[in-house]
Amino acid sequence: MSQHIFDYAIVGSGLSGLACAVRLSQETKNVVLLDGLDQAGGVNRPISFPTGTINNGLRFVPDTELNRQALLFLEDLLGLKVVAGAEHRPPVSFEEGRLKEFVGFGENPPEFYDQMKPFMNPDHLKLNLEPALWTSLLLEKFQGQFMPRSYVTRFQVENNEVQHLTINGAKTIRAANVIYAGPVKSLSVLMSQDSLSARARQKLAKNVYWTALCLDLCHDKTVTDSEAVHILNGTTQDEIGPCAGRFMPPTETEQGPRQTSQWVTFLDEEVTEDSELVGAALKKIKRQIKRAYPEALEGLVRERIMVSPMVGGDGELKLKGNQTMPEAHNLWIASSALAPERGVTGALLQAHLVLAALGFSTRQHHPSEVLEASF
Known part of the structure; x- marks a missing residue:
């Protein structure tokens, strides 16, 4: 009996992979979405916190033309209004004993400057629908086959074409086209x-x-009413570098007011296994928070650490103009690291680029079909 051949096999069910899967399954149901984990969504999933549902780590969308295009693409896939508007709110830093507008790193930019750059933008997009829910809503729209716990271990390439994919070291899957949305x-x-x-x-x-090394904190009080991005680094240069963070609006609970803050710094992927360096980076984040807000860390309700490997990098990979590998004409690369924007919108932009190369434009909803969404 001949093996079933999928029209499309998508490796990775994060934001980029899901976006491709949803759009392609509008054309054909013969699509398989593969992921090594037991659930879809990758790092963009909702997290339950004492203040309610939060993003899985700090998320921030600068107001740029590319980011607007990315979110229009998402709105088209979901049929929901994601963007609520734009807001001008310059980031702040703590200098000379007070918070002041952040003016840049001067002559000492961190090695991960490109990862920090989005947080430095004074203009950002306000969202009706937070990234924590994007992936679950996309999965609901997917009309193909989802195969969790399916870790792809090899692309078998022959005659300049991926002939089949090896799953978990044993099982094979065949597809006419393979879209790779992993690291x-x-x-x-x-x-x-x-x-x-x-x-x-x-x-x-x-x-x-x-x-990305992320730290989410739930404070037992209102620390600040500032919703600006904080870029904190201290007065001495070290190998760890700065962090970015943001305080969410306070939430009233039965125990009184609670406020969540989310922080992130970046580590070279090669030293992520160094527990001492990770611990030192977390301590530095807390030290900078305490420096700006001396009582912020007293009586913490919850502390959550999240590590997200290989969220960014040089993305230096030679692709053909249609986003395929020169070594395999049916292997399309939808990895977010190759996109011109960082973060969640980068994943959407690369997915959109691959879909366009495949010949699939996004379907434009009539205005009455785009519904308001809320987090």
Whole structure:
């Protein structure tokens, strides 16, 4: 009996993979979405916190033309109004004993400057629907087959084409087209020595990849009414660098007012396993919060740490103009690291680029079909 051949196999069910899956399943149901985890969504999933549902780590969408395009694409997929408007709110830092408008890093930018750059934008988009819910809503729209706990271990490439995918080291799946939406670095493992050029493999190895170290705090009081992004670093230069954070509006609970703050810094992916360095980075975040708000860490209700590997990097990978690998004409790369914007919108932009290369424009909803959404 011949093996079933999918029209599309999508590897990775994060935001980029889900966006591709939803749009493609509008054209054909013969689509399979694969993920090594037991649920879809990747890092963008809702988290229950004492103040309610929050994003899985700090999320911030600067008001740029590319980000607006990305969210229009998302609105089209969901049929929901995601963007509520724009707001001008410059970031702040703590200097000379007080909070003041952040003016930049001067002559000492951090190595992960590109990862911090979005938080430095004074203009951001206000959202009706937070990123925590995007992936679950997209999964509801997906009309193909979702296969969790399906870890892709190899792309079998022959005659410049992915012939099949090996799942969990044993099972195989065949597809006419493969869309890869996982970490770029993993391509050097997924593709054999024969199917990936030495030059491409060398570039993947040399790329710098950044891991996001996130700290979510629930304070037992209202710390501040400022909703500006805080970029904090202290007065001395060190190997850890600055952090970015934001206080959410206070929430009234049965126990009294509670306020959530979310913080992030970035570590070189190669040192993420160094527990001492991770611990030092977390301590520095807390130290900078306490420096700006001396009582903020007293009586914490909850503290949550989240590590998100390879959220960003150089993204240096030679692709054809249609976003396929030169070594495999049916392997399309939808990894967010290749997008011109960082974060959640980068994932959407790369998905949109791949879909356009495949010949699928987004369906435009009539204004009456786009519904208001709330978090």
